[in-house]
Amino acid sequence: MPDAPAAAPGLRLEVEPPLARIVIDRDEKRNALSIPMLQAMRRFVGEVAGDDRVRALVLRGEGRGFCAGEDVTGFEFPDVETAERFLDGPLDLFLALERLPKPVVVALHGFAFGFGSEVLLAADCVLAEPGTRLGFAEIDHGLVPSVLVTRGLDTAFRRRVLELALTGRRIGVEEALEARLVHVVVDDAAAAADEVARELAGWAPEAVELVKALLGAGAADDHDRAREFMPPVLVQVAVSL
Amino acid sequence: MTAGTAGSGVRVERRGDVLVATIDRPHRRNAADLDVYRALEEAVGDESAVACVLGGGGADFSAGDDVAIFDFPDAEAARAFVVEVTRLFRLVESAPRPVVAAVDGYALGFGFELALACDLAVATPDAVLGLPEIVHGAAPPNAIGRGPDVLGRGLVRELALRGRRWLTGVEAHRYGLVCELHPADGLLAAAVALAAEAASSPAFRSAKRLLALDAERAYGLAPLVMPRLLASPTVAASRARYARG
Numbered sequence: 001m002p003d004a005p006a007a008a009p010g011l012r013l014e015v016e017p018p019l020a021r022i023v024i025d026r027d028e029k030r031n032a033l034s035i036p037m038l039q040a041m042r043r044f045v046g047e048v049a050g051d052d053r054v055r056a057l058v059l060r061g062e063g064r065g066f067c068a069g070e071d072v073t074g075f076e077f078p079d080v081e082t083a084e085r086f087l088d089g090p091l092d093l094f095l096a097l098e099r100l101p102k103p104v105v106v107a108l109h110g111f112a113f114g115f116g117s118e119v120l121l122a123a124d125c126v127l128a129e130p131g132t133r134l135g136f137a138e139i140d141h142g143l144v145p146s147v148l149v150t151r152g153l154d155t156a157f158r159r160r161v162l163e164l165a166l167t168g169r170r171i172g173v174e175e176a177l178e179a180r181l182v183h184v185v186v187d188d189a190a191a192a193a194d195e196v197a198r199e200l201a202g203w204a205p206e207a208v209e210l211v212k213a214l215l216g217a218g219a220a221d222d223h224d225r226a227r228e229f230m231p232p233v234l235v236q237v238a239v240s241l
Numbered sequence: 242m243t244a245g246t247a248g249s250g251v252r253v254e255r256r257g258d259v260l261v262a263t264i265d266r267p268h269r270r271n272a273a274d275l276d277v278y279r280a281l282e283e284a285v286g287d288e289s290a291v292a293c294v295l296g297g298g299g300a301d302f303s304a305g306d307d308v309a310i311f312d313f314p315d316a317e318a319a320r321a322f323v324v325e326v327t328r329l330f331r332l333v334e335s336a337p338r339p340v341v342a343a344v345d346g347y348a349l350g351f352g353f354e355l356a357l358a359c360d361l362a363v364a365t366p367d368a369v370l371g372l373p374e375i376v377h378g379a380a381p382p383n384a385i386g387r388g389p390d391v392l393g394r395g396l397v398r399e400l401a402l403r404g405r406r407w408l409t410g411v412e413a414h415r416y417g418l419v420c421e422l423h424p425a426d427g428l429l430a431a432a433v434a435l436a437a438e439a440a441s442s443p444a445f446r447s448a449k450r451l452l453a454l455d456a457e458r459a460y461g462l463a464p465l466v467m468p469r470l471l472a473s474p475t476v477a478a479s480r481a482r483y484a485r486g
Binding site: 123126157199207 | 401
């Protein structure tokens, strides 16, 4: 049984060694992430990093879908400094996931838009249920899926990245498989994610740490580029929202 | 036809102007030891050939490093081994002539990384390509260094961390690791033809030099990070399991 679940509104951490799960549970908002939820998620990743009993992390959503993106009702950026402070939230989280010396397994169902798709670029294994819709919908809001166009370039390749970023088009699991955003299509993604995470939790920790360090070697540079060009874009969008 | 380097575990022959080096240790599923690395380096560096094809004798390309040789008393001993492996990959990428892999059966670990380092690769549809290092407490640094350019980081992540998730030849073709599929009985001839065709292009050398510009980054990681891991108790335990058979 999970012990001492740490709670935050709409988000919880379940620790069930050797696994930990971060569960997004805000179905009334289609699991959109508020700024406090992003901050809580970052804290949870830190707790997982420091807990030696935990050897793999599962990320999943409760309800109709995985995550519909960031909650734009909280988007208000009067100046570049405010935008910079906001950006630290998601970017630090993505970096923390890549730097976590433990495998990160994501279970998708229903929908994964915006943040819900961007976080896949920092995940080690992504399982999705048939019928799941994915998409980098930022452009719909006058935004840029900055992590896709920086960190995502060599995950999904330039041509496809440009198309997904510029059109905001929603894609199905088959296309997401081709783009390597999703690795496995399976009927019960949450159960399968636990199973995969348990398998990965069995590998030698020093080997996992090294593989993840090598895979994540360029992450900080990629995220620094996003940090650099995004703030003015965010200020612009606050005007148009 | 010239017979090559007896006892090295690699057969070398000529098909016209193309040199064919065949890893020939079927009793170990063509797993590579230091003699194999050195013989392959020699073959890839042979300036009398216009191109080089690397293949496997029997049913497999190469099932990996022969873990029987993973007997490293300390990180320094492991470093000598890692430097040798990395030297082979660098030579493959810097050779001013095409190097083509012909992949049938298992191409795991070292076999996968070697096929990845080659300029081009052909395979049978049911070839099996994967990175099982993590299962043994090791890691595939060269596949992580070079793989994202070819396969995308998303797929490399999955292969390197899941360990037992292996690609078929058909999948490897779809993802771009392999450029042609052929039945086993026509595989070598197809690889030789492809190698000769690539060698006949006057621009081949320049194109390859351009493509290899970041090889140093791709292969610079292994000697820095691998020695300590290879000298770890988990790897030693894995070797002991294999030695018992």
